[in-house]
Amino acid sequence: MNVSVLGCGRWGTFIAWYVNKAGHDVTLWGRQGSKNLQVLMDSRKNDYLTLPDEIELSHSLENAVTSAEVIIISISAQQLRSFAKQLSQLNEIEGKTFILCMKGLEADSGKRLTQVFSEELGKSTNVAVWVGPGHVQDFVNHIPNCMVISSENIEITKKIVQAFNSDLIRFYYGQDLIGNEIGAATKNVMGIAAGMLDGLNYSSLKGSLMARGTREISRLVRAMGGNDLTIYGLSHLGDYEATLFSLHSHNRKFGQMFVQGEDFGKLAEGVSTVKALKELSAQYHVELPISDAIYEILFENKDAKKTLEDLILRPVKFEF
């Protein structure tokens, strides 16, 4: 099958490498001026892996999209709307299958990424998400993991799983797109919270954070019409190791450096998700105390130590 991967950051480049290994013809696209693509064109390498010669590298969005049956998108989540507008200008996108590999929500609207995508491209394309745990660093060292493909159409989901399943990534069929998208995005917020706890020498409170965090997001998913058990599956709880505990996790690291007064150098995706959750909390009338606390620390200069102590050690007597 012809597959194009749009976006050549750490994760997009890994996906191109992986999909090629799974037996497909792959084009990896980067925008004009992309440093990542230039490095790949010059050396066919990045910090994590070497791309085989048969993967085509391209600056032409039109070629990448028109030549492929399945198009995988791995760009910054907050840029998805403008990028989707660009895609909608192209010919021949009808009937194609797009897979979104980002974990985020639109910051201003709280919308899920498949919603954003469908609003811009209409309903004539198929859209799915590819979420769940896994570090690029591990995969390239042959350490396998389980991930999830989810869409509103089980036939599309099955087709994608069949095409991309391997010993390295064992895919499950997602059965709840709302839950899988909200779960995948919000685990980054818990990652920031975990990093803050690490930075405050409160790592042992990450247990309470996991119990409370899953419950909080589960309530939101239910209010949004999803299945409240989805959060306890791979897309959210199953991604906690990679996000709340791993040294590789950007969101955890961001939270840790934030409370230590250091500069992470860029915003972690969970920062935008915290904004989106403020929106969703209001829209669906669901209290999100952990997300609110992180919002107050990040955007309202509340003291992290006191805010997290009040949050996790506050006198709530009953657990549920």
Place this chain on the structure above:
Amino acid sequence: MNVSVLGCGRWGTFIAWYVNKAGHDVTLWGRQGSKNLQVLMDSRKNDYLTLPDEIELSHSLENAVTSAEVIIISISAQQLRSFAKQLSQLNEIEGKTFILCMKGLEADSGKRLTQVFSEELGKSTNVAVWVGPGHVQDFVNHIPNCMVISSENIEITKKIVQAFNSDLIRFYYGQDLIGNEIGAATKNVMGIAAGMLDGLNYSSLKGSLMARGTREISRLVRAMGGNDLTIYGLSHLGDYEATLFSLHSHNRKFGQMFVQGEDFGKLAEGVSTVKALKELSAQYHVELPISDAIYEILFENKDAKKTLEDLILRPVKFEF
């Protein structure tokens, strides 16, 4: 209030220290010949803390029990039945409140510890459990955590929480004794599994383990008549940080050393729990694939790497 703590290992000694700090008169009991008690008598210290002089150290079980209104038990879970038989011989135990601080199940019968206790002592005593996350090493360094008190009588639960709550340990009322006891015991099995993954360089599969492990035990709790959400609270998921990720965790360490062919020096409590789960799986007709896999590795010489790969990477297509 007069409180006695029976058992002077790491956790029992900490509890005596903690309950004294919470304002109670405390007796700490150890059996005749206990090395731990001898060290405490000689130096009033162990590897973790120093006991204040007002804590009484005693070899007399009768004195410890008769002098106290609340009696906290922290011994090996597998010795609880014989110990409870011994207690049942004593006078004046009626109406007293016993709190079990161990996390385990009776290996041969699969029975919960409060069941074992009540079978031996009858119904004339109150029995509760004290479970949830927290490392002695952290508490003595003033790092707080949240824990759970659970019993079949909410008034007893409230009385215990009121007596022992502090800034260091924030107690929640457990609302599901079955779920809290099964959850607390079985997190040790997940701890062994996590350690095995660590030892096999598969730490990144701990995310999948968490998602699958909680679900497996949740199904068991429901079959046993408990609430299937309890597992996602403090007693089980909330204890995963301390058990699946912490270097302090005995069960995790045991699993890691086991697959590395090293000797941990003793059996971790989760080993007995795996046996108990075999029993419960049969009694309640609930499949427990993770627990079964650990059983096969520990007791049937199955290869750990292959067994865990088959378990976690097996082609189960739907998550739920």
